[in-house]
Amino acid sequence: MSAREEILRRIERVESARGARRATGDGDVAAAYARIDRRYLRRHHGGAGDGGILDLFAARVADYRATVLRVRVSEVPGTLAERLAAGSGSYGVPSGLPAEWTSATRAALVRDPPVSSLDGLAGAVTGCAVAIAETGTIVLDHGADQGPRALSLVPDRHLIVVLAERVVADVPEALERLDPRRPLTFVSGPSATSDIELTRVEGVHGPRALEVLLVE
Amino acid sequence: MTGRAAREDGPGRGAMPTYLGTPSFPDAARRAVSDARLRGNLAHATTTIRARRAEAVAELDDWAELREAGRQIKDHVLEHLGHYLRLLEEKVTGAGGTVHWARDAAEADRIVADLVKATGETEVVKVKSMATQEIGLNEFLAEEGITAYETDLAELIVQLGDDRPSHLLVPAVHRNRADIRDIFLRAMEDVPAGLTDSPAELAEAARRHLRAKFLSAKVAVSGVNFAVADTGTLVVVESEGNGRMCLTLPETLISVMGIEKIVPSRRDLEVFLQLLPRSSTAERMNPYTSMWTGVHPGDGPRNFHLVLLDNGRTATLADDVGRQALRCIRCSACLNVCPVYRRAGGHAYGSPYPGPIGAILSPQMRGVGSEVDASLPFASSLCGACYEVCPVAIDIPEVLVRLRARVVEDGPRRPLERVAMAAAGWTLRSPTRLALAQRAASSARRVVARGGRIRRLPGPLGAWTETRDAPAPPSESFRAWWARTGGREEDGG
Ligand code: SF4
Numbered sequence: 001m002s003a004r005e006e007i008l009r010r011i012e013r014v015e016s017a018r019g020a021r022r023a024t025g026d027g028d029v030a031a032a033y034a035r036i037d038r039r040y041l042r043r044h045h046g047g048a049g050d051g052g053i054l055d056l057f058a059a060r061v062a063d064y065r066a067t068v069l070r071v072r073v074s075e076v077p078g079t080l081a082e083r084l085a086a087g088s089g090s091y092g093v094p095s096g097l098p099a100e101w102t103s104a105t106r107a108a109l110v111r112d113p114p115v116s117s118l119d120g121l122a123g124a125v126t127g128c129a130v131a132i133a134e135t136g137t138i139v140l141d142h143g144a145d146q147g148p149r150a151l152s153l154v155p156d157r158h159l160i161v162v163l164a165e166r167v168v169a170d171v172p173e174a175l176e177r178l179d180p181r182r183p184l185t186f187v188s189g190p191s192a193t194s195d196i197e198l199t200r201v202e203g204v205h206g207p208r209a210l211e212v213l214l215v216e
Numbered sequence: 217m218t219g220r221a222a223r224e225d226g227p228g229r230g231a232m233p234t235y236l237g238t239p240s241f242p243d244a245a246r247r248a249v250s251d252a253r254l255r256g257n258l259a260h261a262t263t264t265i266r267a268r269r270a271e272a273v274a275e276l277d278d279w280a281e282l283r284e285a286g287r288q289i290k291d292h293v294l295e296h297l298g299h300y301l302r303l304l305e306e307k308v309t310g311a312g313g314t315v316h317w318a319r320d321a322a323e324a325d326r327i328v329a330d331l332v333k334a335t336g337e338t339e340v341v342k343v344k345s346m347a348t349q350e351i352g353l354n355e356f357l358a359e360e361g362i363t364a365y366e367t368d369l370a371e372l373i374v375q376l377g378d379d380r381p382s383h384l385l386v387p388a389v390h391r392n393r394a395d396i397r398d399i400f401l402r403a404m405e406d407v408p409a410g411l412t413d414s415p416a417e418l419a420e421a422a423r424r425h426l427r428a429k430f431l432s433a434k435v436a437v438s439g440v441n442f443a444v445a446d447t448g449t450l451v452v453v454e455s456e457g458n459g460r461m462c463l464t465l466p467e468t469l470i471s472v473m474g475i476e477k478i479v480p481s482r483r484d485l486e487v488f489l490q491l492l493p494r495s496s497t498a499e500r501m502n503p504y505t506s507m508w509t510g511v512h513p514g515d516g517p518r519n520f521h522l523v524l525l526d527n528g529r530t531a532t533l534a535d536d537v538g539r540q541a542l543r544c545i546r547c548s549a550c551l552n553v554c555p556v557y558r559r560a561g562g563h564a565y566g567s568p569y570p571g572p573i574g575a576i577l578s579p580q581m582r583g584v585g586s587e588v589d590a591s592l593p594f595a596s597s598l599c600g601a602c603y604e605v606c607p608v609a610i611d612i613p614e615v616l617v618r619l620r621a622r623v624v625e626d627g628p629r630r631p632l633e634r635v636a637m638a639a640a641g642w643t644l645r646s647p648t649r650l651a652l653a654q655r656a657a658s659s660a661r662r663v664v665a666r667g668g669r670i671r672r673l674p675g676p677l678g679a680w681t682e683t684r685d686a687p688a689p690p691s692e693s694f695r696a697w698w699a700r701t702g703g704r705e706e707d708g709g
Contacts, residue, residue: 206457
């Protein structure tokens with residue numbers, strides 16, 4: 001008997017010994033699943049008329065010791081140019097990043113850099129798919145304005161442009177908006193570890209500097 | 217089929233490394249308690265994290281509802297495990313991954329080693345995983361000529377220090393920053409000259425040490441926190457970015473998961489992504505969570521293998537009370553609050569799973585035939601703190617009581633009774649607050665009475681049940697004592 005058959009048979013035996021219905025049809029499972037008690041909140045902040053979601057998001061991201069800059073759309077090129085000029089070296093950008101965002105930037109930009117070159121870059125600039133106010137989390141689905149996963153991982157600085165309409169109040173809403181068939185990366189602050197005396201220390205393998213431009 | 221035949225031919229027990237030479241809990245615990253430095257490190261770390269966890273949890277008004285949903289989702293999966301495993305297999309395969317099944321540790325080790333060999337590589341990078349520790353994968357790969365590099369900072373500390381993990385989440389929790397610096401200076405070949413014990417410098421040293429490995433690795437091995445059955449999506453929750461490196465940069469990714477790690481649907485992640493980070497590192501969200509579904513063309517590994525591991529899980533599933541241990545999401549909150557763990561340290565539990573969860577998981581997965589496994593159910597004062605913090609409401613004391621009965625029924629009697637008594641004695645002896653905690657628990661929770669299974673154990677263990685049932689009202693309730701002292705040690709045990 002293959003390992004697969006044997007494991008499934010062990011499980012079936014337990015199920016039948018427990019008097020559970022044998023060969024449960026999909027319908028039964030779905031009905032049982034629908035009965036799961038989900039009385040938890042869909043969101044913890046930001047009820048109707050609450051304009052505080054962006055404030056909450058900015059504060060919670062800052063709690064992780066990331067840099068948060070709140071800008072108007074027209075200020076994105078200038079602010080980005082300033083931030084990038086503060087470092088030295090070139091920056092990777094995905095080809096789908098709106099060109100106007102980097103229109104004022106003097107720093108060298110590399111479009112869609114190959115993975116082998118990433119370790120030599122000063123940083124990367126990307127957009128994001130969704131952002132979660134409650135937890136200060138930014139989610140990348142690695143679409144055209146974000147690039148493949150390695151781009152925002154290997155370089156030491158990650159600048160993310162977050163459009164206000166991408167910010168949701170809480171975790172459940174964020175998951176609803178995401179496509180599970182895409183690779184997803186949830187980022188909450190810069191790389192950190194709790195491995196030394198259970199205390200958070202920033203900066204291990206991922207980007208040590210996380211800078212967020214929140215566009216309102 | 218007769219019950220007897222079903223038992224013999226039924227769910228197999230698992231195997232995992234037993235870490236101690238003289239392996240009963242009380243002997244190992246006694247040794248650990250005499251190590252003042254270890255106890256100091258452990259007490260410091262767990263006291264800090266405990267307070268922060270309480271804050272992180274208090275921030276959500278609906279914690280009780282989230283916890284209940286988490287419990288129900290996991291129970292639902294365990295009730296329909298065969299269905300969900302088949303569904304997961306179908307979805308992962310459909311997304312370009314390959315699914316393998318392993319009855320036990322040896323089979324899983326063999327599968328992984330053969331997959332690595334098929335790539336022609338002799339090195340793999342690893343992201344911390346309980347499942348691969350459970351199957352002793354690194355040791356097996358070494359025998360097969362394959363070097364596994366642990367990339368999690370704590371695992372690196374354990375590996376470089378030629379040490380054993382002592383905590384689920386922070387395997388090097390028994391090491392303080394000065395210890396870590398010493399280990400790095402001794403064992404890290406490219407250690408920066410003049411390394412101090414500042415945590416930032418230590419983290420930086422680890423970053424530099426592993427960077428080249430990440431960039432050149434062709435094969436990675438990971439565990440899995442959650443597997444979403446209806447999409448085939450796998451989830452890894454981490455902090456440092458070493459997980460992202462392993463999941464993204466190599467050409468081949470091999471992930472090993474216990475069969476109980478499934479959640480039915482993506483929607484269920486909304487529950488666990490709230491429960492897990494707050495319970496484990498006391499954060500609103502951990503720095504990085506990665507999700508992937510099979511193979512993503514142009515992004516990440518080109519080959520993905522998922523190994524589904526039984527290794528005693530189906531045996532655990534067979535017990536009506538004990539099966540709730542399979543709800544565990546490995547957050548480690550129960551370790552941090554456990555007065556016995558805080559005194560004994562993780563190594564005393566003699567398996568990759570320390571603390572209260574280890575005390576109910578190891579004896580179920582491996583059976584209670586060995587001294588260490590027979591003594592583990594007694595390595596507890598049944599104070600119930602573990603149950604209160606558990607984000608999926610595993611009633612650990614209830615399972616412990618159940619397993620105590622099993623030790624008495626199943627074990628080769630004499631030696632097991634001796635270790636069991638020794639463990640119970642060690643747990644309950646001298647430190648007054650433990651006795652206090654135990655009495656408080658006894659009157660407050662009535663685990664034994666409520667379980668309705670054992671009021672009095674036969675033979676010498678009867679003495680123990682008598683103690684347990686003694687209704688002497690505590691002069692100070694466990695909660696009050698806890699609030700006053702935070703569980704700090706007051707004597708040398
Ligand atoms: S038993 Fe509960 S508290 Fe302990 S590690 Fe598992 S989920 Fe966390």
